[in-house]
Amino acid sequence: MSMLPVKAVVGSSAVAGNSEGVMVNSRAIEEAPSTAAAAQPTHSTPPRRSTMTTLDEQLTTWARAELNGDAQTLGTLLHADFVAVGPFGFLLDREQWLQRFTNGLNYTAFAFAPDGTRYIGGNAIVIGTQTQQGSHQDRSIDGAFRVTLVFTGDPEWRMVAVHLSLRTPPGAPAHSAPPA
Template identity: 30%
Template sequence: MTTDTIRELRQAFDDAELRADTERLEALLADDFVSIGEQGFSLDKRQWIERHADFGYLSLETTELDVRRYDRAAIVRCVQRSRATWRGETMTLTVRLSQVWVELPDGWRLAGIQFSPYAPA
């Protein structure tokens, strides 16, 4: 497994998010996945997938991508700019984002995401 493969998985995750492809998200996320939002709230795997009932991306752009590969884990850090709708309201957001990918017996899965407020350097 190379960092290129992690980059491909990260892109597959973004694509699934953009299309609200809940089946693909189900396959990409670890069973014990947790997301921590920029306001400190957390969502487990089921909550993350089900949020697509009220939430949808209009656009999603990732920049400043940095992938660090470890034995059976990888950490992805980037800046994400998005436009989305939440319960009919449009919102625009720029965040710093960290993802933790882990190698499990059935392949690589996204175990966690943490969003942080973006303050350009």
């Protein structure tokens, strides 16, 4: 799998790093020139697949689908047993993940920069940083998250799990006061 240095602008800040996918922002993708200062992520050798969609292609398609709110494309990428752990610890199954956009999720910017990939058996574990701007039910969800993506490659790369943890958190959700 090739390592591509990529760059995306999030608001007025540039984000750059080596990537096995792309960073998507404001519905545009751009690759940055390689620099000696860029850190080289660790990765292991991917399994040989001559006719299947590559993991790079799946990451690119996933990032575009998230940005565009494209639940139909996401549905083709997610494994039937998909599960997500959100940044505040909530769990979403495949159908709940796909319904996020009809339930008020809207991205204005979305970027994913993989730091490295590990291949174990027929699976790939991708760790990276997701930056986003947008809203959910009129509440800002701008922030940066450490993300772990798990893919199974049997027979095609499908995302089995995503786990997001706060890196630069958006505001915590409002909770009602406990009873007195």
